[in-house]
Amino acid sequence: MSSNLLLPEETSSQTLRRRLMAVAGTVILVATYLTLIITQPMGIVEGLGQGVALGTFAAYLISAVLLLLAVLPDLPVSTLTLIPVALALNIILGQFVGSVMIPLYIDSIGTVIVGFLAGRRAGAATGVLSTLVWSLFAPTVLPFAAGAALVGFLAGTAARYGALRRVYLAPIAGLVAGVLVGVVSSPVATFVYGGTSGVGTGALVAAFSSMGDSLLSAVTKQALISDPGDKAVVFLVAALLVYALPKRLSGSFAFVRRYRVLGKRVSK
Amino acid sequence: MPRSNKLHPFTILAIAVAVVTMTTAASQWWLSCAVIGLCFLITGWAGHTKKLALLSGAMLLPTFLSLLLIHGLIPRVPSPAVAQWGPLRVTVHGLEVALSLGLRTAVLVVVGLLCGLLIDKHQLVAAIDLSPVPPQVGYLLAATLFLLPQMTEKQRQIGEAQTLRNAGIGTGLTGWFQRVRLRAVPLVLTSMQDAQDRAVHLSARGFPATGVRTRLREVPDTSVQRGIRWAAVICAVLGPVMILAPTWFGIN
Amino acid sequence: MMDRNLSAQSTTVLGLDLHSYTYLHAQSSVLSDIRLEIQPGSLTVISGHSGSGKSTLGAVLAGLLPRYDMDQLVGSVSVNGTKVEFSDSLQPRVDIAQWSKHVGLLPQEAGHYLSGIRGTVSEELVFCLENQGMPREQMHQLVTALAQRLGLEHLLDRHPQQLSGGQERLVAMAALAISEPEVLVLDEPLAGLDKQATALVSQMINLLRAQGTALVVLADSVHFWSHEADALWSLEQGTLQRLSTVDQQHQAKTSKVERQPASDDSRVLLNMASVQLAYPGAARPAVQDLDLQVRAGQCLGLAGANGSGKTTVLKAMAGLLKPTTGTLDTVGQTGLLLQNSSDQLFERTVLREVSFGIPKKSPLRKRVPEVLAQLGLEHFGDTHPYELPASARRLVALATVLVREPQILLLDEPTEALDEAGETILQEVINSVLERGGAVVLSSHDEQFMQRTADRVHVMN
Numbered sequence: 001m002s003s004n005l006l007l008p009e010e011t012s013s014q015t016l017r018r019r020l021m022a023v024a025g026t027v028i029l030v031a032t033y034l035t036l037i038i039t040q041p042m043g044i045v046e047g048l049g050q051g052v053a054l055g056t057f058a059a060y061l062i063s064a065v066l067l068l069l070a071v072l073p074d075l076p077v078s079t080l081t082l083i084p085v086a087l088a089l090n091i092i093l094g095q096f097v098g099s100v101m102i103p104l105y106i107d108s109i110g111t112v113i114v115g116f117l118a119g120r121r122a123g124a125a126t127g128v129l130s131t132l133v134w135s136l137f138a139p140t141v142l143p144f145a146a147g148a149a150l151v152g153f154l155a156g157t158a159a160r161y162g163a164l165r166r167v168y169l170a171p172i173a174g175l176v177a178g179v180l181v182g183v184v185s186s187p188v189a190t191f192v193y194g195g196t197s198g199v200g201t202g203a204l205v206a207a208f209s210s211m212g213d214s215l216l217s218a219v220t221k222q223a224l225i226s227d228p229g230d231k232a233v234v235f236l237v238a239a240l241l242v243y244a245l246p247k248r249l250s251g252s253f254a255f256v257r258r259y260r261v262l263g264k265r266v267s268k
Numbered sequence: 269m270p271r272s273n274k275l276h277p278f279t280i281l282a283i284a285v286a287v288v289t290m291t292t293a294a295s296q297w298w299l300s301c302a303v304i305g306l307c308f309l310i311t312g313w314a315g316h317t318k319k320l321a322l323l324s325g326a327m328l329l330p331t332f333l334s335l336l337l338i339h340g341l342i343p344r345v346p347s348p349a350v351a352q353w354g355p356l357r358v359t360v361h362g363l364e365v366a367l368s369l370g371l372r373t374a375v376l377v378v379v380g381l382l383c384g385l386l387i388d389k390h391q392l393v394a395a396i397d398l399s400p401v402p403p404q405v406g407y408l409l410a411a412t413l414f415l416l417p418q419m420t421e422k423q424r425q426i427g428e429a430q431t432l433r434n435a436g437i438g439t440g441l442t443g444w445f446q447r448v449r450l451r452a453v454p455l456v457l458t459s460m461q462d463a464q465d466r467a468v469h470l471s472a473r474g475f476p477a478t479g480v481r482t483r484l485r486e487v488p489d490t491s492v493q494r495g496i497r498w499a500a501v502i503c504a505v506l507g508p509v510m511i512l513a514p515t516w517f518g519i520n
Numbered sequence: 521m522m523d524r525n526l527s528a529q530s531t532t533v534l535g536l537d538l539h540s541y542t543y544l545h546a547q548s549s550v551l552s553d554i555r556l557e558i559q560p561g562s563l564t565v566i567s568g569h570s571g572s573g574k575s576t577l578g579a580v581l582a583g584l585l586p587r588y589d590m591d592q593l594v595g596s597v598s599v600n601g602t603k604v605e606f607s608d609s610l611q612p613r614v615d616i617a618q619w620s621k622h623v624g625l626l627p628q629e630a631g632h633y634l635s636g637i638r639g640t641v642s643e644e645l646v647f648c649l650e651n652q653g654m655p656r657e658q659m660h661q662l663v664t665a666l667a668q669r670l671g672l673e674h675l676l677d678r679h680p681q682q683l684s685g686g687q688e689r690l691v692a693m694a695a696l697a698i699s700e701p702e703v704l705v706l707d708e709p710l711a712g713l714d715k716q717a718t719a720l721v722s723q724m725i726n727l728l729r730a731q732g733t734a735l736v737v738l739a740d741s742v743h744f745w746s747h748e749a750d751a752l753w754s755l756e757q758g759t760l761q762r763l764s765t766v767d768q769q770h771q772a773k774t775s776k777v778e779r780q781p782a783s784d785d786s787r788v789l790l791n792m793a794s795v796q797l798a799y800p801g802a803a804r805p806a807v808q809d810l811d812l813q814v815r816a817g818q819c820l821g822l823a824g825a826n827g828s829g830k831t832t833v834l835k836a837m838a839g840l841l842k843p844t845t846g847t848l849d850t851v852g853q854t855g856l857l858l859q860n861s862s863d864q865l866f867e868r869t870v871l872r873e874v875s876f877g878i879p880k881k882s883p884l885r886k887r888v889p890e891v892l893a894q895l896g897l898e899h900f901g902d903t904h905p906y907e908l909p910a911s912a913r914r915l916v917a918l919a920t921v922l923v924r925e926p927q928i929l930l931l932d933e934p935t936e937a938l939d940e941a942g943e944t945i946l947q948e949v950i951n952s953v954l955e956r957g958g959a960v961v962l963s964s965h966d967e968q969f970m971q972r973t974a975d976r977v978h979v980m981n
Binding site: 389390393397403407410411414415418422425426428429430431432433434449450453454457458461462465466468469470471472473474475476477479480481482483484485486 | 579582583584616617619620624625627629632633635636637638639642643646647648649650651652653654655656659660663681695835838840855856858860861862863864865866876877906920
Binding site for chain 1: 293323333338383404412457
């Protein structure tokens with residue numbers, strides 16, 4: 001009995017479940033963030049807010065994993081093989097660039113490249129996975145998975161609306177993405193870890209807090225200083241790397257063709 | 269072969285999660301210290317003590333310093349000072365807060381790293397493949413873990429190749445940028461081309477599996493371990509609630 | 521779009537009737553008017569130079585191309601009695617996993633076939649069975665039987681990433697064979713292998729054929745296969761031509777290049793005396809007590825098994841590695857072509873690549889077009905190096921070395937990835953360096969090339 005050599009038309013029965021997971025993940029993320037911002041639990045000083053810490057950690061992690069599971073089965077194999085490369089690039093280029101330069105993290109170049117080439121869902125998945133894998137070596141990054149997902153998502157969105165058609169647009173998009181990411185990630189730093197994990201960033205937070213800011217607003221202000229700069233550099237570097245790819249490679253991504261991500265750089 | 273191979277990777281992970289959540293909830297310095305001490309005892313038995321100490325030290329030292337800056341120097345609650353340099357004062361309360369927050373992170377770091385050292389990569393990937401998560405998860409984890417050393421090696425080779433061409437010897441910001449470009453572009457080009465070339469063969473080999481999937485590698489498991497895992501998961505969720513509930517009701 | 525037609529084509533396991541094949545973004549088609557029928561258990565050999573489109577043809581046969589919604593194929597492919605039609609208006613979406621149960625492809629880079637995520641060769645072999653959900657016991661039996669049949673038992677517990685190039689190819693072929701496809705397409709199965717590995721790989725090819733698998737071999741030249749093959753084809757300008765035995769005479773290798781032997785009293789350009797070389801952190805030195813001397817106008821060959829330190833010596837000559845003991849003196853500039861020369865390329869066009877790092881006013885700038893012309897690359901100036909065929913890409917890397925006019929040209933496995941035309945160009949380059957009073961040191965496992973090119977050979981051990 002010879003089997004069918006062609007793929008059946010795609011069905012929409014399974015997509016509903018994935019949609020629901022994506023929605024659930026987003027809702028958990030937004031709800032947790034809003035709760036934290038509105039209630040501003042001050043337990044961090046009295047009882048150190050263990051409950052808040054665990055709750056924040058769990059909510060951010062669970063929402064990231066839900067988003068990942070919602071997105072993964074949709075990704076084509078060519079994107080799947082790209083993701084591990086992106087994860088390794090995050091780490092290797094992060095080390096290489098970071099070792100020379102100032103207090104930026106530069107740990108998301110690969111994620112942004114995937115966002116640029118394969119779209120926002122692939123970018124978000126790369127962000128989450130990058131965090132999960134990296135947590136095997138540095139467990140503290142786990143709750144930042146949602147922030148990393150946002151970086152990939154925003155990179156894909158930026159590419160879709162033409163941020164790569166001009167070189168100078170990429171860092172501007174990065175700046176905007178940095179603001180959003182900084183705002184979303186700072187509750188994790190505040191309520192889970194009670195501050196930051198770097199000496200430089202810690203000094204900034206201390207400075208803001210000495211001026212009478214609450215811990216959350218001090219951490220957020222610090223993030224608003226570091227993150228936009230960081231993401232602007234990352235978006236620019238990632239854009240330049242994407243430009244360096246041969247057309248045959250970059251043009252093989254359906255996302256790039258469909259939204260004319262590279263504009264005139266790829267004819268047709 | 270690590271000695272922990274007889275344990276199912278998920279058992280180790282479940283216990284780790286339970287330990288971290290309950291220790292964090294309890295927030296007692298002696299408990300946190302005891303957990304960290306226990307972790308080091310276990311690594312001693314598995315033979316990774318030095319590695320664990322180095323890795324966790326590198327991660328925790330800046331964290332402690334940063335917390336000390338934020339909480340120790342800028343106290344929110346009036347408290348007697350331990351030391352004072354002009355406007356900067358280290359207070360008892362600030363020090364306490366910084367230390368307890370630091371210990372909380374320390375438990376997470378040490379327990380997490382211990383898991384990373386105890387779990388065999390291949391066993392973890394096989395366990396994930398045999399679990400009901402999408403088949404892509406196991407592939408992505410495995411591919412990243414295997415790619416990392418390969419790409420680091422590639423990075424070294426590229427550096428060598430560029431030295432041969434007398435490339436990347438400029439100074440200043442442009443020199444730095446040029447060096448980054450010369451290192452990054454070939455790495456990104458080769459690795460992405462490679463990924464592209466491999467993709468089609470992966471699909472030819474039936475990946476991702478659409479139906480049931482199996483693994484040739486066996487992941488030893490026992491009913492006792494399964495029991496432990498369930499217990500650990502329940503502890504991880506209910507433990508903190510039980511520990512924290514009295515304080516919530518006590519305060520409100 | 522698909523119909524069963526068992527009666528008419530029952531003797532053909534794989535049939536191709538191709539009108540044209542065009543890649544995405546390409547102006548013209550790479551393949552056109554190709555008709556090919558593969559009988560069960562037959563050996564078909566298709567020759568073509570690098571960039572002739574033979575890899576494309578192989579991938580079309582294996583169902584890996586066209587990429588859905590990108591490339592344009594007009595024609596039809598019949599697999600085991602099932603015919604799939606492709607046309608301008610209709611590009612069906614192929615289920616690659618199902619197709620590959622009938623037709624398997626061993627890519628030129630065999631490592632690409634391996635998943636790269638398994639810890640042992642056995643696990644790698646059953647990767648596709650795991651994805652089909654075959655029970656563990658059955659997989660164990662299949663692996664054991666297959667390993668016995670193909671003589672691979674000694675490799676089963678090895679780590680797939682620690683295999684040599686030849687072993688990698690054996691394992692990939694076994695992984696293809698485990699799902700017992702009717703046809704195997706082998707893309708350059710013998711390229712870049714030394715004598716011993718060539719013997720092992722061709723032995724496995726014979727075994728597979730004896731077991732009834734039809735084979736399609738894509739190779740640079742039909743030379744090696746002409747006695748065994750049932751059909752010989754040559755792929756030129758995108759279309760197939762049947763080769764008769766007469767045509768093969770033209771494909772015979774070029775004979776030894778005539779060259780004035782270098783006089784023994786010419787200047788010594790490179791001198792190594794009791795040199796020891798070691799990598800930092802390595803337990804044992806890679807090379808010990810090496811004495812070598814190369815004079816102007818001489819070509820020295822380095823031979824020896826894998827891991828005997830050929831590459832290490834070349835790197836030391838290029839100044840990448842300092843000898844731990846002994847002396848190493850060179851006169852003039854050295855230039856090294858690495859084995860993995862893609863690592864050296866990073867620019868967007870060939871022209872920028874070759875002129876990289878040469879100041880605008882430097883007289884060397886004028887060399888750029890000369891070198892490109894010498895290597896037959898003058899038409900590729902504006903092409904991205906990664907879009908060139910493998911052979912041309914290797915020549916681009918060679919151009920980046922040559923443009924600086926090195927006194928001592930060092931070549932690590934220079935024939936790898938080169939097709940016959942490329943090899944001829946390489947010969948000419950070596951001769952021109954020697955004629956202008958330079959010296960050449962090269963390592964190669966290609967014994968014929970070594971014999972033709974090197975004045976003397978140093979065997980490393």
